[in-house]
Amino acid sequence: MSTPFPFKTCAQVRQTLLDKQEIALLDVREEDVFAQAHPLFAANLPLNRVTADARRRIPRLDTLIVVYDEGEGLAQLAAQTLQGLGYSQVHLLDGGLQGWLQAGGEVFQDVNVPSKAxxxxxxxxxxxxxxxxxxxxxxxxxxxxxxxxxxxxxxxxxxxxxxxxxxxxxxxxxxxxxxxxxxxxxxxxxxxxxxxxxxxxxxxxxxxxxxxxxxxxxxxxxxxxxxxxxxxxxxxxxxxxxPEAQRLAAARQARAVADRAGVKRGRLADVLRFRSETTRTGYCLDVRTPAEFSAGHLPGFASAPGGQLVQETDVTMPVRGARAVLADLDGVCANMTASWLAQMGWEVWVLDDLQATDFSETSQPPAPVPPSPHRYRRPYEGTDNPHEAMQAYLDWEYGLVAQLARDGTHGFKVL
Incomplete structure (x- = not known):
């Protein structure tokens, strides 16, 4: 028998974000309806994917999790599933999405909104x-x-x-x-x-x-x-x-940008130290190509090619306020990726002094999730989208800066 779940209000969620404390705000509806309206830092985790994806996406079992829907009854079921998986700090958003709106919370359309904004x-x-x-x-x-x-x-x-x-x-x-x-x-x-x-x-x-x-x-x-x-x-x-000379020059340029952005420097020993912590969520990410990752990667690291990581922070790192540790072997991709994550408000570390022999684990990235019939149709994918949808998408993007100002929780700082 599940226990009743406590509530978190819109004001409490916003304060947690402003305080840069860890929180996973989960929208458990299907992606298509999620894309119509959701808070800035909400991550989409449909109810039917909770069992399969939660432990990978939210690795710490005592993470503060706040679940919501739009009154369909999905949030309660998702909370029970999360509790059954061992998560101990599961809450419901008071009033769900409507409660967020009634409390004056800003809502955003589309997907990957933090990165696009x-x-x-x-x-x-x-x-x-x-x-x-x-x-x-x-x-x-x-x-x-x-x-x-x-x-x-x-x-x-x-x-x-x-x-x-x-x-x-x-x-x-x-x-x-x-x-x-x-x-x-x-x-x-x-x-x-x-x-x-x-x-x-x-x-x-x-x-x-x-x-x-x-x-x-x-x-x-x-x-x-x-x-x-x-x-x-x-x-x-x-x-x-x-060529090696050009790689070294690019590595110097990328490091300088990362340093300006406040990226932290670490070594493999720091990864072990981070993993021993029980009060911080950490995402250990290999930002090279999937092929390079499959050929050999650091033990316990997940594949997250850098350009897509910056584009899809809400997918790869749904726990806002978590720590990200990035690794590569060229000295460029991790630093450039980290420079953007740091500007987006993440605590981000890049591992230095890595050798090819450190990339000793071989495994494939997780297989792509089969497309859902409820997947949001992106106006920028494929070649058969209506021109009206394309233009509407661009018009929406142009308005995101004003939405960020109204929302007020983003914490972004541009170099």
């Missing part, structure tokens, strides 16, 4: 250089001295890409820029499907002091499509290996 804040404060789809096409048409780098996952790039572009997932941009673009006069254009990864990718190059002129493709492949321009499909252009 942060990207818009970066653009608003740093005025990230951008070129329109028409301007980029004109440069390509006249074969100007320009290179387009696609900062999405490789599978997304293969689905649709800007003609001539090369796949360079976001965390690798600083690592690979010099090898791909040896002429300092070449203009580098960074794109994604919408806005966030192109803003973060472009600003990564700017922050690292890349001497080339750099710009984001405004509104990514959405902007390209809305301009009536044709995308490529099935491309396979990928970055080539980076």
């Amino acid at each position: 942060f990207g818009e804040l970066v653009d608003a404060q740093r005025h990230t250089p951008m070129l329109s789809a028409q301007e980029v096409k004109a440069l390509l048409d006249k074969q100007a001295n320009v290179v387009v780098l696609d900062a999405r996952r490789f599978d997304e790039y293969q689905t649709m890409n800007i003609p001539t572009s090369i796949s360079v997932p976001g965390a690798e941009l600083v690592l690979r820029a010099a090898a791909l673009v040896p002429d300092p006069g070449t203009r580098i254009i960074v794109n994604c499907a919408g806005r966030t990864r192109s803003i973060i990718g472009t600003q990564s190059l700017v922050n690292a002091g890349i001497t080339n002129p750099v710009a984001a493709l405004r509104n990514g492949t959405i902007g390209w499509t809305l301009a009536g321009q044709t995308l490529e499909h099935g491309a396979g252009r990928r970055a080539t290996p980076v």
Whole structure:
């Protein structure tokens, strides 16, 4: 027989966030309805995924967990399931989503909202250089001295890409820029499907002091499509290996950015110390590619490619206020990723002095979860989305900075 669950009010949840204390605010509805309205730092964990995913996503059993729905009765069932899994600090959000709204809490649409809102804040404060789809096409048409780098996952790039572009997932941009673009006069254009990864990718190059002129493709492949321009499909252009001298130079640049952002430095001994703590949640993450992870990784580390980690903090690290420990072997991807997480308010450490022999564990990343029939249809994925949905998505992104100000809990600080 389960015990009654205590409640947390909207005000108490907000104060926990403002105090930078650990909390997992879980929306246990299906993703499609979650994407219609939810608090900024809510993580989506549908009821039918709680048993399978909770222990991986919320590793500490005495984490403060606050569960809510919109009155469907899912929250009580999810709380009982979490309690059965051994979680000891499970609460219900007082009044559920409606209670949050009635208390004046801000709600956000779409998914991966903390990262997308942060990207818009970066653009608003740093005025990230951008070129329109028409301007980029004109440069390509006249074969100007320009290179387009696609900062999405490789599978997304293969689905649709800007003609001539090369796949360079976001965390690798600083690592690979010099090898791909040896002429300092070449203009580098960074794109994604919408806005966030192109803003973060472009600003990564700017922050690292890349001497080339750099710009984001405004509104990514959405902007390209809305301009009536044709995308490529099935491309396979990928970055080539980076010479050691260029890797070392990129590592110095990335470390300098991470240091400016307040990233902490650690070694393997610190990982052991962190794991012995009982009052802190820690996410140990390998930010290299899934293939590199599978070939060998640090014991107990999970695969979280850097560009996607910055894009999907709510998925990978649903416990807001937790500690993140990042590892790579190039000295670049972890530091660049960490620099962004630190600006997003995370306590983040990068492991130094790692050797190839330290990456001794071999295992595959978890298999992707089969698509749910209730999955939210993202306006920036695929090639058959209505133009109205694409434009509405862009309009929504433009309003995120104002929403952050109204919400007031984000704690973001832009370099």
